[in-house]
Amino acid sequence: MDWKPDKSLQIPVYRQIADYFETRIGNGEYPSGSSLPSERGLAALLDVNRSTIVSAYEQLNALGLVKRIKGFGTVVTSSAPDGSEAKRIPNWEQYAKGGFLQLNDPITRRIHKIVGSDKPYINFALGELSADLFPTALMQEAHSRLELSQYLGYEHIQGNPILRESIANHLDTHRSISSSPSSILVTSGAQQAIHLIIQCLLKAGDGVAIEDPSYSYSLPIFHSAGLKTFLLPVENEGIDPEQIIPLYKKHRIKMVFVNPIFHNPTGTTLSYERRKRLLEISANYGIAIVEDDPYSLTSFDQQPVATLKSMDQNGSVLYLSSLSKIVSSGLRIGWIAGPQSVIQRLTDAKQQMDFGHSNIPQWIAARLLASPELDDHLMRLRVGLSHKLALTANALRSELGSEARFLTPQGGIHIWCELAGTFDEQRLFNAAIDNGVVFTPGSTLGTSKSHVRLTFSKVEDDLIAPGIRKFAEAYRMTCR
Numbered sequence: 001m002d003w004k005p006d007k008s009l010q011i012p013v014y015r016q017i018a019d020y021f022e023t024r025i026g027n028g029e030y031p032s033g034s035s036l037p038s039e040r041g042l043a044a045l046l047d048v049n050r051s052t053i054v055s056a057y058e059q060l061n062a063l064g065l066v067k068r069i070k071g072f073g074t075v076v077t078s079s080a081p082d083g084s085e086a087k088r089i090p091n092w093e094q095y096a097k098g099g100f101l102q103l104n105d106p107i108t109r110r111i112h113k114i115v116g117s118d119k120p121y122i123n124f125a126l127g128e129l130s131a132d133l134f135p136t137a138l139m140q141e142a143h144s145r146l147e148l149s150q151y152l153g154y155e156h157i158q159g160n161p162i163l164r165e166s167i168a169n170h171l172d173t174h175r176s177i178s179s180s181p182s183s184i185l186v187t188s189g190a191q192q193a194i195h196l197i198i199q200c201l202l203k204a205g206d207g208v209a210i211e212d213p214s215y216s217y218s219l220p221i222f223h224s225a226g227l228k229t230f231l232l233p234v235e236n237e238g239i240d241p242e243q244i245i246p247l248y249k250k251h252r253i254k255m256v257f258v259n260p261i262f263h264n265p266t267g268t269t270l271s272y273e274r275r276k277r278l279l280e281i282s283a284n285y286g287i288a289i290v291e292d293d294p295y296s297l298t299s300f301d302q303q304p305v306a307t308l309k310s311m312d313q314n315g316s317v318l319y320l321s322s323l324s325k326i327v328s329s330g331l332r333i334g335w336i337a338g339p340q341s342v343i344q345r346l347t348d349a350k351q352q353m354d355f356g357h358s359n360i361p362q363w364i365a366a367r368l369l370a371s372p373e374l375d376d377h378l379m380r381l382r383v384g385l386s387h388k389l390a391l392t393a394n395a396l397r398s399e400l401g402s403e404a405r406f407l408t409p410q411g412g413i414h415i416w417c418e419l420a421g422t423f424d425e426q427r428l429f430n431a432a433i434d435n436g437v438v439f440t441p442g443s444t445l446g447t448s449k450s451h452v453r454l455t456f457s458k459v460e461d462d463l464i465a466p467g468i469r470k471f472a473e474a475y476r477m478t479c480r
């Protein structure tokens, strides 16, 4: 609920709350049979006394809109308040439990709720850049040259041709990948690219290998599609490609999803030898590789790491990336580079899904990628991120000493931190939230419950040390 009563108004707060629910019951947001929030929960949410909620619910009761059921709660009545015969309303709560896409896990849902609330949490959970790292001036410049009237229609479903040209040039100059505008599909972030691949190239019962831990692990879309996921543990040098062979022999896995450079969440990079071997194995057994690469341009020492796609001579790799971690997550610009047949198939699906990506962000992205100032921005970004990393790592060392074990990543935006003590993940998560700080518990990203992911890119520099202090306090409070 993003509404709050306005205490400065003359109207009593309980009446405002009753009016709020009366309107929402009237427009079907709370259909008959559904429960209103608990008195205690709503009082906390709206920052009012419980007795105020009781008065509001009593008023709705007097209007015949709800029934107060002892020990159960406040339920919207099924008969119309004027006594006329009740109308049958679809059971929206039941509908909301159905559908093809599974829900996110409860911790992820809680994180999204917290992040969307107006409470000022120090946010080590969200994988995006802080406002000072966005290339705002560059974007404003591009935006000011936008001739709006030319960009108000539908765009080419595969993506704006100028943007695809800019992406192809960018892949060539910054990532040593040769492609052409016709082998690129513009997507709504790398997230939609993963979604399209799962929806269009795989079918229920297919086996895929994903990293443990990984961003992919956190995505219910794999399970919604009925895929069997097999886990490849991530070591300091990334996954061990040899483990793919028995998975192929036993389960005929169809695809391997990897985020080989500055991996989310471990920050590791698949070593050159392992990258080579992964490509060899893929070529020997005909297994497709999906290379998810949002982070390679964040390398702190500026040494470019060769992407799998740039090393692939067999055409085995579908390459995904986006502007989210290097420019702006809000633009929602991502892309897939791959064989024409795949790009055509996914373009057809994108037409069914959303009729192509929004035109204005595509225009801005095209200018940005072609801008000679992009490199200066990337340089500033790397400096800014490595500074945030140093602040976070130093704070962890001084607050938790040897209790916190982590490898210092050479790029990316995450620290994957193992906590030495015995602690209950859920209790730590709750205690941290109560203390004003939010992070990502390890179990949402993989099988480890002794790790946490601390994402440093979004937190303002002067809040990093206080944030880690709050996190450490929560850890000490819950550690047995």
Ligand SMILES: Cc1ncc(COP(=O)(O)O)c(C=O)c1O
Residues within 6 Å of the ligand: 127, 188, 189, 190, 191, 192, 215, 259, 264, 292, 294, 321, 322, 323, 324, 329, 333, 334
């Ligand atoms: C490895 C990886 N892939 C894909 C994504 C999705 O990002 P976006 O859809 O914003 O490009 C993320 C976001 O955190 C990520 O870390």
